[in-house]
Amino acid sequence: MKKLWEGSNQFKENSNLSSYRTWLAKNYHTHFENYEALWSWSINHIEDFWESICHYFDVNFHLPYTQVISSQSMPGxxxxxxxxxxxxxxxxxxxxxxxxxxxxxxxSGTINYISWRELKLKVASMASYLKSLGVTKGDRVVAFLPNVPEATICFLAANSLGAIWSSTSPDFGLDSVIDRFFQIKPKVLIAVDGYFYNNKPFDKTKIVTDMVSALPSLEKVIILPYLNERGLAKFPNEFVNINTIWQEYPPQLTFEAVEFNDPIWILYSSGTTGLPKPIVQSQGGILLEHLKYMAFHNDVHKGELYFWFSTTGWMMWNFVQAGLLMGATIVLYDGSPSYPNLNTLWDFADKVNINHFGTSAPFLVASMKNEIIPKNTNNLSSIRSISSTGAPLPPEAFQYVYKHIKEDVWLCSMAGGTDVCTAFVGGCPDYPVYEGEIQCRALGVSLFAYNENGIPVENELGEMVIDKPMPSMPIYFWNDENNKRYKASYFEDYPGKWRHGDFIKINSKTHGLVIYGRSDATLNRHGIRIGTAEIYRAVNKIKTIEDALIVNLELEGGRHYMPLFVKMKPNIVLTDDIKSQINHQLKTEYSPRHVPDEIIEVPDIPYTISGKKMEAPIKKILLKMPFEKSINMDAMKNPDSVNFFVEFSKNI
Structure with missing residues (x-):
């Protein structure tokens, strides 16, 4: 295992993690020889650990809590x-x-600086306006916005009132947005008229008006004229221009004190088994988790510049807001990361002097494949950490970062999920960076690799399982009677323990981890999780297709391969014209990310006896995992259907 980087003694001593250990020694009389000892304490004394987070960060409780945790029995x-x-x-x-x-x-090249004063005034004006509409604790305020300052402003305003936030990106298709927002019955929608991407305008006025028609719970629509100020004429007169709110509503900001376990926002699963699951997380749980992770695992300090390339439809947008909790400046970017070329974000980093540069693994892999060498074209002296998530970062990309971007940078590969709006595993200032490995399990995250017998193992592939609760775990799914979908999503395989759906290996020597991709059927497409159900809903509209199955394979060298297998209706064969119909349907209803790499005709689609499509087992077969560990033939309704996939796997 090749060591690529290690922080200097000064780097380690100046870290927030070091300050926290010193504070623990003084206030809790605890002393830890190394990070692993601190991590063990954090998972074996979870009440003390999470209460220490409250005290260390001086969390302001308006009313005191009665106990740290009700029980350690998950969920609930x-x-x-x-x-x-x-x-x-x-x-x-x-x-x-x-x-x-x-x-x-x-x-386009424009850069705007928003002061704390401007931020506060605009948040206050928006909060006053929302209050005038009768928005109060528990109401849903939703946004269809790009990654612009107005999204942050509107979130903070809604949150100040105790309202529940939810957002999607304007590159989502109409059906994707309605599938999400219709479930939660929003009171207010904040939407954009359109946006630019790759130097092309995308008008969204029709999608917005169609969206409003499909959401009868809406009482008010606010429009951000982002593409064209005059484009507002296309909207009904009762829609409100966001700019009038800054001008006409008094900037009076107060903060509604809500219960620790009250909702902060609703995120969404990818829709693997139907409609996207509306994941509800708590005000206090997210606050504590974001303070902990930003400080100790990203080592963000007051006054630094924290950037992550994201959209409002990805949980990393929500995560970025936590930079403000650290007193950092958050850096937002809207547009294509490859326009006019793949050096764009590195040029941007130099222009504004970013300290913490966050991106996706696919972006780094794409830069590597296109032989982009930022160290030859950019200064990058301000960057002290590069963070990566969204997909496993292959060893080749680790090497690429240190060889072609910056040799003295802290590479923080991390992995977590929308489910908790944080990372379970990530950076550690104390540890070296080894090629292909995530540095550590995060504090307070009791995470292990379970083998097929449900036993924790090291140095071998296993299921990622968290066996003790975390505050940012969902409080519930919206409209989920008796927590039925919630329990089925995480707790069916190991009762009382959270199965996340990733294959991992824990290195007993370095304490680092390698993630080998999803163990479930979710598609991780270029760093964005996509649900198979979205694919099927679109494909089902092609009349010549009887059935379909899709998987995404994480292959060596950072490559991804997403084939769509289709079963045609009797006496019909798959043609190039039908393939074009499928791709067009997916692109227009959802996004270009939903378009498969290849469309392949198969004689039959594998199903369980109970009628469930067998995506995860087929993925294992195509990844050439041992057959007997990949699929249970006795549980199949049509076992002969597997034969095609076994043969197909030989050519991947």
Missing amino acids: VKWFEGGTLNYSEHVFKNYDTNKPAIIFGHE
Whole structure:
């Protein structure tokens, strides 16, 4: 295992993690020889650990809590019951007249700086307007916005009132947005008229008006004229221009104290088994988790610039907001990361002096494949960490970062999920970076690799399982009677323990981890998780197709291969014209990311006896995992259907 980087003694001593250990020694009389000892304490004394996070970060409880945790039996855990607080209030504790709160870059080359004063005034005006509409604790405020400062402003305003936030990106198709928002019955929609991507305009006025028609719970629609100020004429008169709100509503900002376990926002699963699951996380749970992770695993300091290339439809957008909790400046970018070329984001990093550069593994892999060498074209002296998530980062990409981007940078590969809006595993200032490995299990995350017998193992492939609760785990899924879908999503395989759906291996020597991709049927497409159900809903509209199955394979060298297998109706064969119909349907209804790499005709689609499509077992077969560990033939309705896939796997 090749060591690629290790922080200097000064780097380690100046880290937030070092400060926290010193504080623990003084206040908790605990001393830890190394990170692994601290991690063990954090998972074996979870009440002490999470309470220490409250004290260390001076979390402001308006009303005190009665106990740290109701029980350690998952699901259904209650944290810090009785305690009340507000996420936005903790953001504005960092108000700073000397540093910008937000830096915003656009693919056109424009860069805007938003001061803490401007941020606070606009959040206050938006909060006043929402309050005038009767928005109150528990109401849903949803957004169809690009990664622009207005999205952050509107989130903080809604949150200050105790309202529940939810957002999607304007590159989502109409059906994708409605599938999400219709379930949660929003009161207010904030939408964009359109956006630019790859120097091309994308008008979204019709999608917005169609969306409004499909969401009868809406009482008000606010429009951000982003593509064209005059484009507002295309909308009904009762829609409100967001710019009038800044001008006409008094900037009076107060913070509604809500229960620790009250909802902060609703994120969405990818829709693998039907409609996307609306995942509800708590105000306090997200606050504590974001404080912990930003400080100790990203090592973000007050006044630094924290950037992550994201959209509002990815949980990393929500995660980025936590930079404000650290007193950092969050850096946003809207547009294509490859326009006019793949050096764009590195050029942007130099222009604004980014300290923490966050991106996806597929972006780094694409840069590598296109032989982009930022160290020859850019300064990058301000960057001290590069973070990567969204997909496993292959060893070749680790090498690429240190050889062709920056040799003295801290590479923080991390992995977690929308389910918890954080990373389970990620960076550790104390540890070296080894080729292909994530550095550590995060504090407070009792994570292990389970073999096929449900036994924790090291140095061999296993299922990622978390056996103790975390505050940012979902409090529930929206409209999920008796937590039925919630329990089925995480707790069916190992009762009382969270199965996340990743294959991992834990290195007993380095304490690092390698993630080998999804063990379930979710498609991880270029760093974005896509549900198979979305694919099937579109393909089902092609009348000549009887059935379909899709998987995404994570192959060596950072390659991905997403084949769509289709069973044609009797006496019909798959033609290029039908393939074009499928691709067009997927692209127009959802996004280009949904288009498969190849469409292949098969004689039959494998099903279980109970009628479930067998995506995960087929994925294992195509990845050439041992057959007997990949599929249970006795559980199949049509076992002969597997033969095609066994033969097909030989040519991958």
